[in-house]
Amino acid sequence: xxxxxxxxxxxxxxxxxxxxxxxxxxxxxxxxxxxxxxxxxxxxxxxxxxxxxxxxxxxxxxxxxxxxxxxxxxxxxxxxxxxxxxxxxxxxxxxxxxxxxxxxxxxxxxxxxxxxxxxxxxxxxxxxxxxxxxxxxxxxxxxxxxxxxxxxxxxxxxxxxxxxxxxxxxxxxxxxxxxxxxxxxxxxxxxxxxxxxxxxxxxxxxxxxxxxxxxxxxxxxxxxxxxxxxxxxxxxxxxxxxxxxxxxxx
Ligand code: 13P
Numbered sequence: 001x002x003x004x005x006x007x008x009x010x011x012x013x014x015x016x017x018x019x020x021x022x023x024x025x026x027x028x029x030x031x032x033x034x035x036x037x038x039x040x041x042x043x044x045x046x047x048x049x050x051x052x053x054x055x056x057x058x059x060x061x062x063x064x065x066x067x068x069x070x071x072x073x074x075x076x077x078x079x080x081x082x083x084x085x086x087x088x089x090x091x092x093x094x095x096x097x098x099x100x101x102x103x104x105x106x107x108x109x110x111x112x113x114x115x116x117x118x119x120x121x122x123x124x125x126x127x128x129x130x131x132x133x134x135x136x137x138x139x140x141x142x143x144x145x146x147x148x149x150x151x152x153x154x155x156x157x158x159x160x161x162x163x164x165x166x167x168x169x170x171x172x173x174x175x176x177x178x179x180x181x182x183x184x185x186x187x188x189x190x191x192x193x194x195x196x197x198x199x200x201x202x203x204x205x206x207x208x209x210x211x212x213x214x215x216x217x218x219x220x221x222x223x224x225x226x227x228x229x230x231x232x233x234x235x236x237x238x239x240x241x242x243x244x245x246x247x248x249x250x
Contacts, residue, residue: 002209004225005163005232006249007039007124008239009064009092009213010046019046023053025242030249032058036232038249039124040239041092044078048086055087062090062124065098068115080119090122094150096169106149113150117158124163124211124234125150127190131170139168140189147193159204163211164190165234171214173236180223180230183212187229218247 010019019042030038039060042050051061067077083091093116094109109125116123127146129139143166154162166186171178178186187210195205212224213234224230238244 002207002231004036005039005209005211006036007041007062007165007211007232007234008245009041009095009234009236010043010240011064011097011236012043013240014042014046016046016049019043019050020053022240022242022245023050026059026245027054027057029242029246030057030059034058034249036249039090047083047088051087060090060122061088062092062122063088064092064095066091066093066112066116066121068112080116080121083121084119089120090124091116092124092126092165094146095126096128096167096172100169106146109146109150110152113162114154117154117161120161122161122163124165126165126167126213126234128167128169128172128214134168134170139186143186143190144193147190148197151194151197154198156198156200156204159198159208163209164194165211165213166190167213167234169214173215175215177215177217177220177224178212180227183224184227184229187212187227191229216248218244221248 039062041062041064054061063083066080067074071079071081093112098104113123129142133142168178190210191205195201198204209231211232211234212230216233216235217238221233
């Protein structure tokens with residue numbers, strides 16, 4: 001049985017006081033045990049503060065990115081070792097905004113995933129097609145390449161620390177959510193691809209949590225989660241307000 005995950009990607013949004021207020025609200029209003037695992041991904045500079053607020057809860061605080069190397073000369077980047085020092089051992093990799101605007105390729109994602117998993121981190125690997133790719137009938141070949149190249153060389157044993165997020169780029173921040181059927185079709189494809197790619201792939205893919213992201217809101221989450229291959233949501237806008245984030249989790 002795969003546990004559901006509701007993850008909030010706060011992106012480059014929220015001031016420190018806004019991030020702290022949401023974290024405090026979650027701490028105060030969420031029961032100590034929730035059926036779903038709850039995660040938040042604040043800006044790097046908010047991580048110490050948000051993780052200290054959420055320190056005694058079960059809410060996971062993760063980073064939106066990490067550089068795949070030990071402490072070294074790499075101006076402007078953050079090492080997994082620095083994250084670990086402040087208690088952060090979960091990271092997003094390959095969000096479409098980083099792919100689209102910051103040149104993050106499947107190969108770079110692969111380096112990051114390998115390094116982070118090797119350091120014992122949990123990784124949420126984000127994949128998804130653009131509108132042009134969907135309209136030209138290439139959704140599945142794009143997903144397949146993102147899976148094959150991004151997860152190349154990763155041992156099956158490390159898959160227990162991996163989560164995949166399917167985020168169609170055309171649905172991110174647009175209010176155009178994928179239908180539950182469109183999302184389910186993509187999730188089933190992803191699970192099947194992974195089953196065929198790795199030694200022991202069938203078991204690995206059966207236990208892999210695959211999240212949907214792209215205009216998830218309190219009024220569409222239930223229909224998405226009702227699908228057998230959708231194991232949770234990676235939520236942008238609706239996680240950046242306490243009320244709607246709480247409503248999603250409920
Ligand atoms: P929205 O929920 O704002 O569409 O963002 C989705 C997303 O990019 C989460 O990573």
